[in-house]
Amino acid sequence: xxxxxxxxxINPKVRKPRAAKEAKPFSVLxxxxxxxxxxxxxxxxxxxxxxxxxxxxxxxxxQPDLFATFGFSFGNTFSLxxxxxxxxxxxxGIFLRWFGNTLLYVLLGAGGxxxxxxxxxxxxxxxxxxxxxxxxxxxxGAIAVPGTALAVPTFLLFSQLxxxxxxxxxxIPSLISPFGLYLMWVFANEAVPTELLEAARIDGASxxxxxxxxxxxxxxxxxxTVALFxxxxxxxxxxxxxxxxxxxxxFPLTIGLNQWNSQxxxxxxxxxxxxxxxxxxxxxIPIVVIFLFLQRYWQSGLAAGSVKQ
Amino acid sequence: MSATAAGxxxxxxxxxxxxxxxxxxxxxxxxxKRSWGGWIFTAPFAIVFVLVFITPLLYAAYLSLFQxxxxxxxxxxxxxxxxxxxxxxxxxxxxxxxxxxLLIQVPIMLGLSMIAALAIDSxxxxxxxxxRIIIFLPYAIPGVVAILMWGFLYSNNFxxxxxxxxxxxxxxxxxxxxxxxxxxxxxxxxxxFVGYNMLIFYSALKTIPTDLYEAAEIDGARGWQVTRAIxxxxxxxxxxxxxxxxxxxxxxxxxxxxILQPLAQGTITSSFTPNLYAYTLAFQGRxxxxxxxxxxxxxxxxxxxxxxxxxxxxxxxxx
Numbered sequence: 001x002x003x004x005x006x007x008x009x010i011n012p013k014v015r016k017p018r019a020a021k022e023a024k025p026f027s028v029l030x031x032x033x034x035x036x037x038x039x040x041x042x043x044x045x046x047x048x049x050x051x052x053x054x055x056x057x058x059x060x061x062x063q064p065d066l067f068a069t070f071g072f073s074f075g076n077t078f079s080l081x082x083x084x085x086x087x088x089x090x091x092x093g094i095f096l097r098w099f100g101n102t103l104l105y106v107l108l109g110a111g112g113x114x115x116x117x118x119x120x121x122x123x124x125x126x127x128x129x130x131x132x133x134x135x136x137x138x139x140x141g142a143i144a145v146p147g148t149a150l151a152v153p154t155f156l157l158f159s160q161l162x163x164x165x166x167x168x169x170x171x172i173p174s175l176i177s178p179f180g181l182y183l184m185w186v187f188a189n190e191a192v193p194t195e196l197l198e199a200a201r202i203d204g205a206s207x208x209x210x211x212x213x214x215x216x217x218x219x220x221x222x223x224x225t226v227a228l229f230x231x232x233x234x235x236x237x238x239x240x241x242x243x244x245x246x247x248x249x250x251f252p253l254t255i256g257l258n259q260w261n262s263q264x265x266x267x268x269x270x271x272x273x274x275x276x277x278x279x280x281x282x283x284x285i286p287i288v289v290i291f292l293f294l295q296r297y298w299q300s301g302l303a304a305g306s307v308k309q
Numbered sequence: 310m311s312a313t314a315a316g317x318x319x320x321x322x323x324x325x326x327x328x329x330x331x332x333x334x335x336x337x338x339x340x341x342k343r344s345w346g347g348w349i350f351t352a353p354f355a356i357v358f359v360l361v362f363i364t365p366l367l368y369a370a371y372l373s374l375f376q377x378x379x380x381x382x383x384x385x386x387x388x389x390x391x392x393x394x395x396x397x398x399x400x401x402x403x404x405x406x407x408x409x410x411l412l413i414q415v416p417i418m419l420g421l422s423m424i425a426a427l428a429i430d431s432x433x434x435x436x437x438x439x440x441r442i443i444i445f446l447p448y449a450i451p452g453v454v455a456i457l458m459w460g461f462l463y464s465n466n467f468x469x470x471x472x473x474x475x476x477x478x479x480x481x482x483x484x485x486x487x488x489x490x491x492x493x494x495x496x497x498x499x500x501x502f503v504g505y506n507m508l509i510f511y512s513a514l515k516t517i518p519t520d521l522y523e524a525a526e527i528d529g530a531r532g533w534q535v536t537r538a539i540x541x542x543x544x545x546x547x548x549x550x551x552x553x554x555x556x557x558x559x560x561x562x563x564x565x566x567x568i569l570q571p572l573a574q575g576t577i578t579s580s581f582t583p584n585l586y587a588y589t590l591a592f593q594g595r596x597x598x599x600x601x602x603x604x605x606x607x608x609x610x611x612x613x614x615x616x617x618x619x620x621x622x623x624x625x626x627x628x
Binding site for chain 2: 030031032033034035037038040041044045047048049050051052054055058066067070071115116117119120122123124126127128129130131132135138139150151152153154155156157172173175176181207208211232235236238239242243253254255257258261262265266273276277280283284287288290291292295
């Protein structure tokens with residue numbers, strides 16, 4: 001996580017590399033590895049992986065096997081592929097439609113949130129303009145209001161605008177990421193030298209041109225970090241689409257899966273637990289892959305958040 | 310909760326960040342004249358912010374002052390909704406529940422996160438990287454999927470609870486029973502956010518300058534002494550942040566009870582948490598005005614508590 005992604009201040013001092021490797025009796029910086037501690041910490045690993053392991057195993061079972069066999073052992077038939085094709089084709093392939101919707105909301109919602117945060121964070125960090133302090137104050141003040149408190153009034157407002165039950169009802173509120181704005185402000189403060197902007201100004205470049213040809217490159221690591229957090233937030237969004245959408249054709253994966261799950265209850269129950277489970281697995285794979293590949297970014301993002309206290 | 314909650318915590322520290330940044334401010338915004346140029350960059354965010362944040366907030370405040378009656382339609386009632394809410398047992402019952410979650414689940418979760426962060430930072434584990442990633446992994450999993458998975462594990466049809474009960478021969482483990490439901494919900498929240506908080510603590514530990522450790526070593530400090538004298542003080546700020554995050558998360562508690570409601574019928578009522586109550590009022594009862602009142606009151610309470618925690622945490626740090 002120490003890499004060049006974040007400016008030095010984000011991670012001021014990495015622990016000394018193996019300089020003091022000589023046999024010292026005790027060292028705070030290079031202590032002996034402890035097998036006991038490692039084993040104790042394995043409890044954490046088991047706890048974190050338990051439901052995921054269950055999900056992986058269960059995705060290979062038929063519905064009767066789910067009921068008949070122990071949760072952490074495989075079923076009588078290995079039906080992972082049947083489950084996957086079943087999930088993808090159930091109800092005319094609605095799952096793929098939901099997958100596409102989620103991608104759409106992530107692309108436009110998280111993408112837009114990243115762009116707006118990058119612009120505003122940079123503007124707040126590098127410009128002094130009338131209303132700047134008020135801008136900060138209003139955003140900081142409004143942030144203390146829990147997001148869900150806004151859900152009902154946002155719904156009423158959007159329904160008067162005729163936006164409910166359209167993708168816009170999910171996308172527009174996702175465009176605001178105060179955390180993203182904050183991170184970009186931190187990054188822009190650190191990563192963009194004012195001298196560089198002045199030099200560009202003297203050369204006669206317009207503010208916008210300076211931003212898109214110079215600044216944006218300096219901000220790139222910050223932008224990726226903000227994008228990552230926005231992607232997770234939109235990919236996992238539940239409350240907002242739940243209240244905004246009634247037409248299954250616009251559901252994202254989260255709402256769709258829950259709807260499949262609740263199919264098992266009530267009159268005319270038609271449980272499709274094996275599809276719920278396989279669908280859940282398919283829904284988490286992309287986001288987990290993104291996380292693993294972009295590790296250093298989210299780690300530096302969190303570091304930025306905690307350094308600036 | 311991630312984005313908004315994180316945002317609010319981020320917001321809460323910005324003041325101090327700004328203070329700290331001041332020495333370098335001459336470099337940041339040197340001699341630059343005040344001009345409207347900055348609005349080119351900040352206006353788009355501001356416009357959407359007003360649309361999706363400020364307007365609904367004002368609208369909610371407005372709605373909370375009216376009542377829709379069968380006879381007479383919508384009438385202005387002043388603070389009647391607030392008076393009713395403060396005497397509404399359903400609201401307070403839900404409020405007690407999230408308070409319980411806040412007072413018991415949050416300390417347990419943050420304690421576990423801190424243990425994990427200190428253990429990983431101690432450099433005494435084998436395969437440190439594996440621990441860091443795997444413990445963080447649940448955060449990347451969509452809340453809905455996490456809740457569905459735990460819901461299956463809890464269920465008495467199949468899953469862990471059923472297997473254990475079968476093994477014992479009695480129905481002992483009943484995660485959806487009224488006695489256990491809060492533990493079951495608390496466990497899901499803990500599972501999802503232990504790793505997230507662990508990383509916040511871990512990042513704070515990573516910023517401790519090496520000199521401090523070297524000095525401690527020269528002074529002959531050993532494991533626990535180093536932890537107490539160097540690491541725990543360094544964590545203070547991030548503990549405040551994580552606590553503020555968690556307060557907001559607890560008070561917003563909605564997704565877990567909402568998804569598990571069909572499985573725990575009778576146990577998870579429609580007013581199980583204030584947020585679920587607000588949702589039910591609005592979308593099943595069409596009582597939008599009263600629902601808006603619940604939202605505003607919860608918003609005010611959350612903001613006050615988050616502010617107090619931040620204030621206390623900060624003061625401690627200055628001492």
